Amino acid sequence: MDTIRIGMLGCGTVGSGVVTILARSGDDIAARAGVRLEIVRVAVRDLARDRGLPLSADVFTDRPEDVVAADDVDLVIEVMGGRGRAGDLVRSALANRKPVVTANKQLIAHEGPELRALAAEAGVDLMYEAAVAGAIPIIRPLKESLAGDRIRRVIGILNGTTNYILTRMTEEGASYDDVLAEAQELGYAEKPDPSADTGGHDAAAKTAILASLAFDSAVTDPDVFREGIERVTATDIAVARRLGYVVKLVGIASEVDGAVAVRVHPTFLPETHPLASVRLAFNAVYVEADGAGELMFYGPGAGSEPTGSAVLGDVVDVVRNLLQTVRGPLESTHRAATVRPMEDLTTQYYVLLDVEDRSGVLAAVAATFGQHDVSIAQVWQEGVGDHAQLVLITHRARESNLRSTVEALAATGGVRSVANVLRVESEGRS
Secondary structure, three states, X not given: OOEEEEEEEOOOHHHHHHHHHHHHHHHHHHHHHOOEEEEEEEEOOOOOOOOOOOOOHHHEEOOHXXXXXXXXXXXXXXXXXXXXXXXXXXHHHHHOOOOEEXXXXXXXXXXXXXXXXXXXXXXXXXXXXXXXXXXXXXXXXXXXXXOOOOEEEEEEEOXXXXXXXXXXXXXXXXXXXXXXXXXXXXOOOOOOOOHHHHOOHHHHHXXXXXXXXXXXXXXXXXXXXXOOOOOOOHHHHHHHHHOOEEEEEEEEEEEEOOEEEEEEXXXXXXXXXXXXXXXXXXXXXXXXXXXXXXXXXEEEOOOHHHHHHHHHHHHHHHHHHHHOOOOOOOOOOOOOXXXXXXXXXXXXXXXXXEEOOOOOHHHHHHHXXXXXXXXXXXXXXEOOHHHOEEEEEEOOEEHHHHHHHHHHHOOOOOEEEEEEEEEXXXXXXX
């Protein structure tokens, strides 16, 4: 081979980044790969659109099925997104014994076990470094670099939109609604529905992928407990800061008594934690392993060229394997760990209550917590009169007990409402 011919499915933000980098650095990439890379077919929805890319018009087609079936395509890059059509095309490419590089987190998070099995059966590579955290190399370290270690925990800031919103709220005291509107104008959050980001769906898909690799088990998106940041307020941010925390949306995958716990939610994170300093739209992944200790991977988690760079890194690996007529290392699922239900986990909690400003309310609240075996570590009142609120930080408690407590508080005398509940990251966590 003197050229590897690439067929690309999609040419939006990430696809454009792939084309741009390859045009700019093609000679260097060819030297590293051992062969020149050429994009020969690109499937797009709108053939009339001028993308301003260094590709001839005859490369483009609106028939993606032709790309994966073409004899002149040696390798397929899937950057079209979504699951239905993209999944069918990836399966077709693998059935045609063409290796696939994808940036599609939803596809891998939901259908990864099936697709990996198809790739193994076909004897070709399926690589997806760009599916998690953009330019940050984390898939390969989990799968290969740490293969000689035992990972105990992975915690990450995996969505730039939510981190941007929470950073602005923390540093400027801005409201959630105001910062979300700005994030939409800047293109960080989708219009009109930003819930894929703000609701934690994007981070949950990425956390499922990381959990699968870290714990040698088939973890998929539905296994992930998920809460978004929509209810986080300026009061929550201010209380966190006063106590030495910042509020971050984090994905956490951990080993708990031989099972795997996988969750995404806003968290009180200690200001001393390395992830607490990750600002604006940046991502980071923090790994705790027996031998390697604590590792952190940091960088831009999205964007055209950052994600395109991760795609091309996988492409070079695949090409090297093609030249040697081998395939890369397989993901292991030998542990086949069960997923531990969220209600069985224990952690600390921050609870904010809107209350009547009168005597006896605190005693009634404390009794409700005690009846459900949740111990209070700290409590104080914010505001007076119609604006009175109780702020409580619990000791470590079982999630199911905390949920029962919250339900009972709604009927506790003097409690107008449970304004918010957030989890608190602490030592001895699970």
